[in-house]
Structure formats: C-alpha cells, structure tokens
Amino acid sequence: MQPNGVEILLVEDNANDAELTLRALKQRNLANQVHVCRDGAAAMEFFAGGAGPVPKVVLLDLKLPKVDGLEVLRRLKGDARTKAIPIVVLTSSREEPDIERAYELGANSYIVKPVDFEAFARAVSDVGLYWLLLNHPPQ
Amino acid sequence: MNWSIERKLPLFVTILLVVVAVVQLTIGYGEVRQASRALADKRLPLATRVMADLFQTGQGRARITALAKDSAIVAFLRSGGRRGREPALAAMRRLTSDTATNAGLELRDFGGHLLLRTGKFAGADSVPISPGKDSARYGPLMRQDTTLFIAIAAAVGQEGTGGIVQQVARLALNERTRKTLTGLAGGEVTLLLGNASGDPWTDFATIVPAPPQGVLTSPVPVRYERGEPKRAAAAPVAGTPWMVVAELPTRTVTAPARAYLVSMAPIAALIVILGALVAWWGSRRLTKPLVQVTRAAEAITTGDLEQRVNVQRDDELGRLARSFNTMAEQVSRSHHHLEAQVAQRTKALEGTNAELESFSYSVSHDLRAPLRAIHGFARILLEDHNAKLDPEAQRLLGVIDQNTRRMGQLIGQVLSNLLQNALKFTRGRPDTRIEVGSRPDGKETVYFVKDNGAGFDARYVDKLFGVFQRLHSAEEFDGTGVGLAIVKRIVQRHGGRVWAEGKLNEGATFYFSLPDGEN
Numbered sequence: 001m002q003p004n005g006v007e008i009l010l011v012e013d014n015a016n017d018a019e020l021t022l023r024a025l026k027q028r029n030l031a032n033q034v035h036v037c038r039d040g041a042a043a044m045e046f047f048a049g050g051a052g053p054v055p056k057v058v059l060l061d062l063k064l065p066k067v068d069g070l071e072v073l074r075r076l077k078g079d080a081r082t083k084a085i086p087i088v089v090l091t092s093s094r095e096e097p098d099i100e101r102a103y104e105l106g107a108n109s110y111i112v113k114p115v116d117f118e119a120f121a122r123a124v125s126d127v128g129l130y131w132l133l134l135n136h137p138p139q
Numbered sequence: 140m141n142w143s144i145e146r147k148l149p150l151f152v153t154i155l156l157v158v159v160a161v162v163q164l165t166i167g168y169g170e171v172r173q174a175s176r177a178l179a180d181k182r183l184p185l186a187t188r189v190m191a192d193l194f195q196t197g198q199g200r201a202r203i204t205a206l207a208k209d210s211a212i213v214a215f216l217r218s219g220g221r222r223g224r225e226p227a228l229a230a231m232r233r234l235t236s237d238t239a240t241n242a243g244l245e246l247r248d249f250g251g252h253l254l255l256r257t258g259k260f261a262g263a264d265s266v267p268i269s270p271g272k273d274s275a276r277y278g279p280l281m282r283q284d285t286t287l288f289i290a291i292a293a294a295v296g297q298e299g300t301g302g303i304v305q306q307v308a309r310l311a312l313n314e315r316t317r318k319t320l321t322g323l324a325g326g327e328v329t330l331l332l333g334n335a336s337g338d339p340w341t342d343f344a345t346i347v348p349a350p351p352q353g354v355l356t357s358p359v360p361v362r363y364e365r366g367e368p369k370r371a372a373a374a375p376v377a378g379t380p381w382m383v384v385a386e387l388p389t390r391t392v393t394a395p396a397r398a399y400l401v402s403m404a405p406i407a408a409l410i411v412i413l414g415a416l417v418a419w420w421g422s423r424r425l426t427k428p429l430v431q432v433t434r435a436a437e438a439i440t441t442g443d444l445e446q447r448v449n450v451q452r453d454d455e456l457g458r459l460a461r462s463f464n465t466m467a468e469q470v471s472r473s474h475h476h477l478e479a480q481v482a483q484r485t486k487a488l489e490g491t492n493a494e495l496e497s498f499s500y501s502v503s504h505d506l507r508a509p510l511r512a513i514h515g516f517a518r519i520l521l522e523d524h525n526a527k528l529d530p531e532a533q534r535l536l537g538v539i540d541q542n543t544r545r546m547g548q549l550i551g552q553v554l555s556n557l558l559q560n561a562l563k564f565t566r567g568r569p570d571t572r573i574e575v576g577s578r579p580d581g582k583e584t585v586y587f588v589k590d591n592g593a594g595f596d597a598r599y600v601d602k603l604f605g606v607f608q609r610l611h612s613a614e615e616f617d618g619t620g621v622g623l624a625i626v627k628r629i630v631q632r633h634g635g636r637v638w639a640e641g642k643l644n645e646g647a648t649f650y651f652s653l654p655d656g657e658n
Contacts, residue, residue, distance in 0.1 A: 016512035023519065092507050115507045115547035117515040 007033040007132055009055040011043045011072065012090075013064050017113070021059070021090075024121035030128040040067025044075060047082055054085060057131035059124075060107075062091040062098060070101055077106035084138055088127055145426040152418035153411065160407035167403060172396035179370055179392045180360045186328050186385035187374035190320070194332070194376045194383070200291060203275040206234055206244075207293035207304045216246060216295050216302035220254035231257045234306075246295075248302045258307070277379040280310070280332070282339035285346060287312060310341065317344035327391045331384040335375060340384075350384050362389065428456040432463050444471040491571065506550050514543040545633060545653075552629050556622045557588040557649050563616055564592030564647070583635065583652040591646040595639075603639050626651065 008025070012018040018036050025031040035055070037043040043060075044067060058076070062069035069091070076082045088109040089102045102110050111127065114120045142150075206212060211226035231244045243258025275293035282288075292305040320330050320343055333340030333349055340349045350371065354363055360372040371386035428450040438446040447467060450460035517539045525533070558573070565571040574589040595603065595610050602610065604627040609620040627637045630651045641647030 014508050014512075016515070017508060020511065020515040023515075113507070113511065115511050115514070115550065116544060117511060117518050120511060120515065 005033055005053045006035045007056045008128065009035050009037065009043070009046060009058045011037045011040070011058065011060045011064065011069065013038055013061060017061075020117065020120065021124050024124040025128050027121070028125045028128060030125070030132060039065040040069060040072045041065075043067070043072050047076065047079075056086070056135070056137060057127070058085055058087045059090045059127065060087055062089060062093055062102070070098070070105065073102060073105045073107060086131055086135065086137070088131065090124070090127070143426070143430075145422050145430070148422035148425070149415060149418040153415040156411045156414040160411055164400060164403055164407055168396050168400050171399045172393050175395045176370070176392050179387050180372075182325065183328070183360045183370065183372035183385045183387060184374065186325065186330065187372050187383045189323065190330055190332075190383040190385070191374045191376045193323075194379065194381065200275040200277075200378070202234060203291050203293045203304060203306050206230065207275070207295045212246065212304060213296055213301075215255070216248070217300050219248065220246070220302075224255065227255060228257060231255070243307045245305045245307065246302055247305065251303075254302065277381070279334045279336065279380045280339055280341075282346065285312075286310075287339055287341055287346065312341055312344055312346070314344045317342055327387055329369075329386050331386065332376075332381060333384075335380050335382045350386075354384060355382055425456070428452065428460055432460055435463065435467065439467055439470065444474055507547070510543055510547050510550065514540065514547065517543065548629060548633075549653075553626050553651060554586075554588070556626050557651075560622060560649070561588050561590035561592065561647075564594075564611075565590050566592075566616075568592060579655070580652065583654045585650055585652045587648055587650045589646070589648040594641040594643050594645050594647045596643050597641065600639060600641070604637060623649075 008030070010018060010021060012021065015038075018038075022031050022034060022036075025034060035046065037046055043058075043064075060069050060072060064072070069089070073087060073089070076085065076087060083106065086108040087106070088111060089107050090111050090113060091098070092113050094112045099110050109127070111123055114123055209227075209230045211223060211230045215223040215227035227246065231246070234244060243256065245253055245257075246255040247253050275291050278290040278292065280287050280289060287310040288307050289310055290305055290307045292303050295301045295304055317330075321328060329342060331340055331342050331347065331350065335355060338349045340347050348365075350365070350373070351363060354361055354371050355373045357373065360370050362368060362370050365386070368389040369386045370389060370392055371384055373382050373384045375382050428448070431448045431450060435446040435448050444467070447464050448460040450457055452460070517536050520528070521533065521536050521540070528536070554575070558575070561573045562571075565573065568591060570591075572591045575587070576589075577584050577586040579585075593611065593616070599610055604623045606621055606624040623637075626649075630637050630653070633653055635651055635653040637649070637651045639647060639649045
C-alpha cells in the first residue's frame with residue numbers, strides 16, 4: 001500500500017450513499033485511503049495534470065452534477081495516462097442503454113446498487129477486496 | 140412489346156394508308172382489265188367478220204360460173220370429152236392466164252373422172268367437189284405436205300350430158316401475207332383460216348393445228364391455250380366450209396391493266412410514305428406534351444416533387460399541362476406542410492418520451508437512494524449504537540428496518556414492473572396519463588397504478604397474472620409475459636393480493652394490497 005496515497009477514488013454525489021459506502025469499506029479495513037469526489041468536475045480535477053496519486057480503483061456513480069459519470073468515464077478511458085485505472089460503475093440505474101454505453105467506453109465493471117443495505121454493504125466490500133487485494137494492476 | 144402511342148398512331152395511319160392503296164390498286168387493276176377485255180371482245184369478232192367478208196368475195200365464183208357456161212366447155216363435156224378438146228382448152232387457158240399463176244383448172248365428168256386439165260397442178264393433187272346445181276361452190280381447204288389448196292367447182296350442163304369445171308388454187312402461205320392480214324386486223328391480232336370441220340388450218344405463213352371446237356362453235360370470244368393463253372373469236376366464211384379465227388394473247392389484253400399498276404403503284408407508295416411521315420410528325424407533336432407530363436408524374440411518384448411541365452400550347456394538352464403543374468404545386472406544398480408537421484410532432488413526442496424515461500429513471504433511482512439511506516442508517520444505529528438504545532427503541536428501529544426492506548423489494552420489483560407496463564401500454568397515446576397512489580383499506584393498504592393505455596378485455600382478466608400469458612401480440616407490445624406473474628408472487632409472499640380493472644383501449648388499473656403493521 002502506498003503511504004499517503006489514494007487507493008480508492010469514490011465519485012458519489014449522494015452524501016448518504018457515500019457514507020454508507022465508506023462504512024462498508026471500513027468494516028473490511030479498506031477505508032483508510034479513500035478519496036471522495038462529490039461531482040464529475042471534482043473527479044476530473046483529481047486527475048488533472050497527471051501528477052497526482054494513482055488509485056487502484058475508481059468507484060463511479062453515473063448520475064452526477066456538473067460532469068456526468070459517463071463523461072468522466074469517457075475522458076479517463078480516452079486519456080493514455082489514466083486509461084489503465086480500473087473503473088467500476090456503481091449506480092442505481094439498471095437501464096440497458098447506460099450499461100451498454102459504460103462498457104463501450106471501457107468500464108471494468110458495472111454494479112447496480114442494491115436497495116437493501118446489507119446487500120449494498122456486501123457488494124461494496126466485495127468490490128473493494130477484489131480490486132485492492134486480488135487484482136494485480138500493471139506497475 | 141410495349142408500344143407507346145407515339146409509335147402506335149403513325150403505325151395505324153400507315154397501315155390504313157397501305158390498305159387503302161392496295162384496295163384502290165386492286166379495284167383499278169380489275170376495272171382496267173375488265174375494260175380492255177371488253178374492248179378485245181369487241182375487236183376480235185370485228186376482225187373475224189372483216190376477214191370472212193374478204194374471203195367471201197364473189198369474184199372467183201363469178202368467173203368459174205362464167206366458164207361453166209362457156210360454149211366450148213359445154214360442147215366438150217356434152218361429147219363426153221371426145222370432141223372439141225382444143226376450144227375447151229383455149230377457154231380454160233384464157234381464164235388461168237387471167238388469174239393467179241398458181242391456179243389450175245380441171246374438167247371432169249360427174250363421175251369424177253378427169254377429162255382435161257390445165258395449169259400446174261396434177262390431177263392427184265385435187266379432190267373432186269360436188270358442185271351445186273346452179274352456182275359455183277368452194278370446197279374445204281386441202282393440204283399436201285406444206286401446201287394448202289383452195290378448190291371451187293361449178294356444174295356444167297345436165298346429168299349424163301355435162302360435167303364439172305373445177306379450179307384449184309394454191310394458197311400463198313408466206314410471212315408477207317400473214318403480216319398484211321395482221322396489219323388489216325390491227326397489230327397483235329393473229330388471224331387463222333381453216334376448215335370448220337377441222338384440219339388443215341393456217342395463219343397464212345405456216346400450217347397450224349386447228350383450234351379446238353369450243354372456239355369454233357362459241358358465239359362469243361373465249362379463252363384458250365395455244366402456246367400461251369389467248370382470247371379468240373371465230374366466224375364462218377359465208378358460202379364456204381371455212382372459218383376465220385382472230386386471236387389475241389391474253390397478256391396483250393391485260394397489258395393496259397399492268398401498265399396501270401406499273402404507273403400507279405409508285406404513286407401509291409409515295410402517298411403511303413408521305414402519309415406515314417406526316418402521321419409520325421403529327422404524332423410526335425401530339426404525344427410530346429403527354430410524354431412530358433408522364434415523365435413528370437413518374438418523377439413525382441419517385442419523390443421529386445419539384446418536377447414541372449413546360450408545354451406552351453392553348454389546346455387540351457396545354458390545359459392538361461397547366462392543370463398538372465397546379466396539381467404538382469399543391470402536392471408539393473401540402474407535402475412540405477406535412478413534413479413540417481411530422482417533424483414538429485416527432486419533436487414533441489421525443490420530448491414526451493424523454494420525460495417518461497426520466498420519470499422511469501426517477502422511480503428506479505431517486506426512490507431507491509433515500510430508501511437505502513433509511514435502511515442503512517437504521518442498521519448502523521442498531522449495530523453501532525445498540526448499547527445506548529432501550530428495548531422499545533430497538534423494536535422501533537427493527538420495524539423501520541423491516542418496512543424499508545419490504546419497500547425496497549416493492550419498488551424494485553412490483554412498482555417498477557407496474558410502472559414499466561403502464562409506460563409500455565400508453566406508448567401510442569398522444570396524452571399519456573399514469574397515476575400512482577395508495578389508500579388505506581381496513582387492515583391493509585391498497586396501492587394502484589392507473590394508466591390510459593391499451594387496456595385489456597375484461598374477459599381475460601384471469602389470465603393477466605399467469606406466467607407467459609400475454610394479451611397483446613409481440614408486434615404491438617414487446618415483453619416476455621412474466622412481469623405481472625412476478626408482481627403477483629412478490630405481493631403474495633408479503634401477504635397481499637393483486638387484481639386489475641380495465642377495458643380494451645380505455646386503460647387499465649393494477650392494484651395490490653399489503654397488510655398494515657409488522658409482518
């Protein structure tokens with residue numbers, strides 16, 4: 001683990017969902033190096049310049065203020081410096097066009113947020129464990 | 140083959156002209172032919188009559204009759220040829236020197252025995268003729284090899300005391316005679332002389348076969364074949380057993396008719412060609428505007444609404460072209476108007492569709508997020524702050540937990556299913572109305588989703604909630620037929636009921652009830 005680095009970038013405008021996500025990650029001891037962006041513009045800001053820390057995974061909501069989640073996805077995957085970063089779409093939308101478009105743009109996973117809190121917490125912690133501990137990214 | 144009017148019209152006119160020309164030529168040819176034959180049929184008997192008269196000349200008969208009365212001849216025959224030979228011979232020589240050098244005279248008794256002869260003819264050449272009692276008589280033509288003879292005989296004195304004087308003359312057969320006679324009858328006419336009873340016959344140059352009896356006995360000219368088809372007329376030579384035949388080759392008779400054809404056919408052909416050209420030109424002039432209108436109409440049919448016709452005429456075709464242009468103008472204008480309207484409506488519909496989609500999205504997204512928050516934070520309270528809560532607070536949080544869980548399932552599956560159905564079956568409506576609501580009903584709460592869409596036939600209401608049961612075709616509305624079956628199962632699992640009301644094309648209302656209080 002990178003000291004002072006960011007391992008998970010959470011892009012989520014809903015404060016409640018963000019808090020619930022953080023709690024689910026904390027229960028697995030994965031919440032230490034999570035950075036939260038409240039809108040798409042902030043997420044783009046985070047990567048601006050390419051000099052910042054590189055997270056091991058981005059959890060991206062689709063319905064975001066300012067810059068839409070799909071647009072954030074498009075820009076990150078379209079940029080040679082950021083396209084290798086795994087992006088997991090975490091959204092309430094189960095709309096087929098959203099899913100298709102996300103994969104077209106290069107999303108690494110697409111997860112529909114379960115309404116049930118326990119199912120939600122399990123999904124989030126599974127995603128965190130997988131991408132932070134199991135997955136082996138290029139160095 | 141697909142013939143256009145432009146081709147059909149001149150073709151028709153040409154055919155008409157050809158038919159008229161052929162009919163005219165045929166009738167003309169027939170009439171000329173008829174006329175020339177009538178002319179020939181008048182000319183031939185005339186020629187035969189002239190000839191017959193010519194041969195009938197009484198000169199030879201008068202002379203021989205006179206000789207029969209000569210006293211020296213009478214005396215010689217009365218003596219039975221025994222006396223007066225020299226004076227008789229002198230009388231005979233007087234006559235032969237007068238007439239043609241080819242003539243000869245014979246004196247015979249009534250028994251036919253030759254008594255005296257003068258001239259160049261041997262007795263064997265001659266055939267005795269039985270003369271009439273009072274005048275000389277011609278005998279039939281006689282033939283010896285290539286020579287023809289004419290004999291005329293007269294009786295001298297009484298039976299037993301007289302005899303016969305007979306003149307035999309060679310008929311001069313040569314081309315000059317033939318030509319002379321033909322000239323008399325008019326060119327092309329061939330004249331023949333012969334015995335009424337048959338051979339020999341001559342054309343005055345050579346001996347020819349006798350014409351058939353049909354020609355000789357017919358009172359009017361007839362057609363017969365002698366080397367080539369001919370028309371012929373016959374006439375007897377009065378006072379002789381001879382006949383004259385005048386004949387004309389049929390080709391000569393029909394020559395004027397052929398000449399008529401030869402001169403008229405090119406004129407007729409010229410008229411046909413000129414007529415065809417005029418018809419072609421006229422047809423083009425007539426059909427050109429029609430072709431233009433047709434092409435323009437075809438272009439409009441394929442979508443080019445700006446096609447117009449340029450015809451500068453004042454007749455019916457001009458009016459047609461102007462009417463066509465006006466019509467095309469109107470079609471084009473209303474088409475543009477319609478297109479604009481369609482575009483406008485499409486835009487409006489797209490807007491409505493987008494609104495409906497965002498509504499559906501709200502249901503699935505915006506309703507879930509707060510629910511998740513309620514559920515999540517209630518759980519956090521129960522798990523993280525359990526020690527600070529008294530049993531009643533813990534029970535209340537448990538109720539919240541249960542209800543949000545249930546609400547989550549309902550939103551996720553039941554409500555979302557019913558809303559999707561409502562959206563689907565109102566797709567064709569210009570004004571979609573979907574109502575969602577609930578009302579308490581005794582110990583349960585009744586929720587409903589009401590739309591003004593396609594509805595359903597109330598008779599099939601039992602089938603609505605069955606698995607794979609569909610009341611609409613896949614072409615009308617897509618779907619798998621499991622949505623309402625899922626709704627029914629979930630609601631029943633929560634202790635509730637589902638039912639529906641509806642009418643075909645007047646919308647449907649789906650209800651479900653859930654028991655109040657803790658479950």
